[in-house]
Amino acid sequence: MLSETALKNMGIRGLCDDSRKASPGDLFFALPGAQAEEFARIALSKGAVAVVGETEAPQDLASKWIRVSSVKEERASTAKTFFKDPFSKLSAHAVTGTNGKTTSAFLMDAMLSGEGRKTALLGTICKRIGDRVVASNLTTPGILELYAFAAEAVNAGCSDLVMEVSSHSLHQGRIQGIHYQSALFSNLTEDHLDYHKTMENYFQAKKLLFTHYLSEDGVAVINIDDAYGMRLFDEVDVAQKVSVSRLGNAKAVIVPQSVQSGEDGMILQVPAISEKPFQTGLVGEFNADNVLLVMSWAKSIGISENSIRQALNTVKVPGRFEMTFNDGSRRVFVDYAHTPDALERVLRVARTLCRGKLSVVFGCGGDRDRNKRHIMGEIAERDADFVWVTSDNPRTEKPEDIIAEIIGGMHSDHFKVIVSREEAIRAACKAMQAGDVLIVAGKGHENYQIIGKTKQHFDDHEIILREMC
Numbered sequence: 001m002l003s004e005t006a007l008k009n010m011g012i013r014g015l016c017d018d019s020r021k022a023s024p025g026d027l028f029f030a031l032p033g034a035q036a037e038e039f040a041r042i043a044l045s046k047g048a049v050a051v052v053g054e055t056e057a058p059q060d061l062a063s064k065w066i067r068v069s070s071v072k073e074e075r076a077s078t079a080k081t082f083f084k085d086p087f088s089k090l091s092a093h094a095v096t097g098t099n100g101k102t103t104s105a106f107l108m109d110a111m112l113s114g115e116g117r118k119t120a121l122l123g124t125i126c127k128r129i130g131d132r133v134v135a136s137n138l139t140t141p142g143i144l145e146l147y148a149f150a151a152e153a154v155n156a157g158c159s160d161l162v163m164e165v166s167s168h169s170l171h172q173g174r175i176q177g178i179h180y181q182s183a184l185f186s187n188l189t190e191d192h193l194d195y196h197k198t199m200e201n202y203f204q205a206k207k208l209l210f211t212h213y214l215s216e217d218g219v220a221v222i223n224i225d226d227a228y229g230m231r232l233f234d235e236v237d238v239a240q241k242v243s244v245s246r247l248g249n250a251k252a253v254i255v256p257q258s259v260q261s262g263e264d265g266m267i268l269q270v271p272a273i274s275e276k277p278f279q280t281g282l283v284g285e286f287n288a289d290n291v292l293l294v295m296s297w298a299k300s301i302g303i304s305e306n307s308i309r310q311a312l313n314t315v316k317v318p319g320r321f322e323m324t325f326n327d328g329s330r331r332v333f334v335d336y337a338h339t340p341d342a343l344e345r346v347l348r349v350a351r352t353l354c355r356g357k358l359s360v361v362f363g364c365g366g367d368r369d370r371n372k373r374h375i376m377g378e379i380a381e382r383d384a385d386f387v388w389v390t391s392d393n394p395r396t397e398k399p400e401d402i403i404a405e406i407i408g409g410m411h412s413d414h415f416k417v418i419v420s421r422e423e424a425i426r427a428a429c430k431a432m433q434a435g436d437v438l439i440v441a442g443k444g445h446e447n448y449q450i451i452g453k454t455k456q457h458f459d460d461h462e463i464i465l466r467e468m469c
Ligand SMILES: CC(=O)N[C@H]1[C@@H](OP(=O)(O)OP(=O)(O)OC[C@H]2O[C@@H](n3ccc(=O)[nH]c3=O)[C@H](O)[C@@H]2O)O[C@H](CO)[C@@H](O)[C@@H]1O[C@H](C)C(=O)N[C@@H](C)C(=O)N[C@H](CCC(=O)O)C(=O)O
Pocket: 017, 018, 019, 020, 031, 033, 039, 098, 124, 137, 138, 139, 140, 141, 142, 166, 167, 168, 169, 172, 195
């Protein structure tokens, strides 16, 4: 393990694990792989001072090569030393699950802020410290970026960090060595099987948050309405476990007495938290799950009822069931549903708000789980009156091939394929009549579209407003 003094003596000014980002003064971590040495040489040519690798040092690099048994472990312990152990100075709170992480993280952050605590928030939409916000590239960044962010949060005077933890990050060790004060589990449904291959592997990745990264004296808050949540609850061994069930499972400690959901939000009676009802502008059954999970967490870590109420009343999550257009009769929502379960649940809520025809525009991301495509096609066709099948972020796949897989799950004729997302949204808007609801799903807050390897500006909201106003 490299000590602070060793790093200082070597003249290390930064840590890096990607040769494309190497800078003078860096210590480069050459993760095992066929190209490790090649990347190390590139980093050195850009001014990196030394390399940490798992293989024997190439002869000409012997003086600059530090051989370790695990580069990932060394990277985690060096990050802790270099960034002055920021996680020991913060209360870190993590949320995982297939759907609902961003929404829950926004709520958690708002509740902590309501307590007058300065917070940092990190997830799919953004990285935020106090009022300073930058857009995110990944839901959970690489470990070096994560440590740098936590150090910045400490320097800015933050007491708490709320973050989304993805299954990829758990599997790849992006949070190695970090201990959380609390961890929340929302649900586990089909996604990312391109990466994890089986639901069991996907579950085991999520479980790591609770078995490896949650402090022994931490609290686990788990939605046991979800079958994997129930299993997790039984398998996890920590000081405090809180089980939550909107559906009234008798095993749960937090169960609402009633949830009344309407067009403008919902009212929840949760006697285990307060005698007085809670109100929020968040809409729909799936958001009731998120709200209950986060309220239960807040109660378990001692957040005041007042801050819970205030956060529920004010929180807004960009691109999550966001009403982009409403003329009192036709309504268009932008939503981030990009999994079968999310699409099903969003359409179910939309149906309750719809007095005319319910339509949906959606596609599926390229270079990602292919198996979910036909399932989403089947759900969209079953639960909406009309489906506009289009492109999401095709990435390096042919959009037509992705669409063919989606419509492989569809059997009626109440859908239309329009490959261009802009054209599809415009056509769907044009077709709207009084009382209709349109859901534009899959891209939510994203203000870009990735075609090939190019990211270009694209915003569902802008297109809807241009067409409808
Ligand atoms: C599939 C996946 O997760 N890949 C991630 C993974 O890439 P990898 O291990 O394949 O890396 P690689 O590109 O083969 O490179 C191996 C090593 O060599 C280094 N390298 C690579 C190329 C080079 O020129 N020089 C160089 O030094 C890389 O930095 C890396 O350390 O490790 C990289 C470094 O951390 C990540 O950037 C990369 O995320 C890619 C970009 C990605 O798109 N990931 C998505 C799928 C992802 O993680 N998504 C989850 C979403 C979850 C959710 O919200 O549900 C997320 O957390 O965002």
